[in-house]
Amino acid sequence: MKNCSLFGIVLNFKHAGFMGVIDFFNTSSICTIKSQISLCFLASDRPSCPFQRNHRRFTCMASTVPLKNAEEESQQRLTGDSFIRPHLRELSPYQPILPFEVLSTRLGRKPEDIIKLDANENPYGPPPEVFEVLGAMKFPYVYPDPQSRRLRAALAEDSGLESEYILAGCGADELIDLIMRCVLDPGDKIVDCPPTFTMYEFDAAVNGAIVIKVPRKSDFSLDVKLITEVVEQERPKCIFLTSPNNPDGSIINDEVLLKILDLPLLVVLDEAYIEFSGVKSRMGWVKKHENLIVLRTFSKRAGLAGLRVGYGAFPLSIIEYLWRAKQPYNVSVAAELSACAALKNPVYLEKVKVALVEERERLFKLLKEVPYLKPYPSYSNFILCEVTSGMDAKKLKEDLAKMGVMIRHYNNKELKGYVRVSVGKPEHTDALMSSLNCLS
């Protein structure tokens, strides 16, 4: 940019999905543009600016706006948010849960004394091998393998699906965003089936997509008829499905999934909690269905939520574009080492899963006895409860927090009057139940 005193460019985007590269050469205001856009300069130290467009040369005339006025005007107009993309200025921030360290400081209790049942983490944590490899980590100063080869090989063995179909990410969350960045142009539509994991709607908004909501039925099953109609009428590009669904824990059967796979759209099946369901993962289905992506995570199955490792199974015709678009070092050295170490101890992973499933059944029975709660049967490591008998769901969550028990409450309209409780260790259930009994 040396010697190129450029005060303003107006880019006239002909296509909302424009991706262009503009090179400014240093000796004059010559610039090259490798895209289909039209450009005009407000000011430059040379009167004209030749540049290429699809191998043809174009000339832009410099503006006749006096430099001083333009400078004053731009100083008046420019506030930080004027640089932000307009659709993001409208975006409400994602509502994260309260960090448990913050609550523990507020209550004057040790973090380990907080009963954290609000984010579906695995309270048993990872197998001991994970702590060993983290302690013995030799090369934290070297960038990680951009292809996470060791992890993908281990995942291939774990899942039975070849590693070329697998891509790892900084949590399943990163993969949701990466898929949207690869698939959606601003203004494209996605189908979301609330109540469900709110990140789909949030990431769609960040990516400038339009969310078509097809609410679940009163038993939280998918409304396949309405989904089919919406697909015919609105031509959305993809649908996000979750099995087991967060927050109610219901699963999607093969028949329903196959019907949706028959529709002309990309189906992203989020299996973050599949291990607790007793149902086999559909990762292998991506070999047969070119419009299916399956997402999974180490956060729940292996107690690695804090280290951020997720993975997905993709058809080969899709995965190559994700490789191109992903951040090169998206899975850290610590995350890859930990995930590989966790997979080396399947006995531990199985034991923890069985403990959580057994505890889920005990918790369900106990919640059923609470006069102001109606729990829903769940295939996951959490239980959704309707708060009844005139009790306020938000106040219930706040009262429990004061006693050091964190559960999830919702502000959205679909889940007003509901709370979600993660399955913890038996002693967590006991603490929750005695707090709930205090409130009866």
Ligand SMILES: Cc1ncc(COP(=O)(O)O)c(C=O)c1O
């Ligand atoms: C349905 C669902 N998908 C994905 C995630 C995020 O997984 P990760 O921790 O791997 O980003 C969550 C987290 O709670 C979830 O509930």
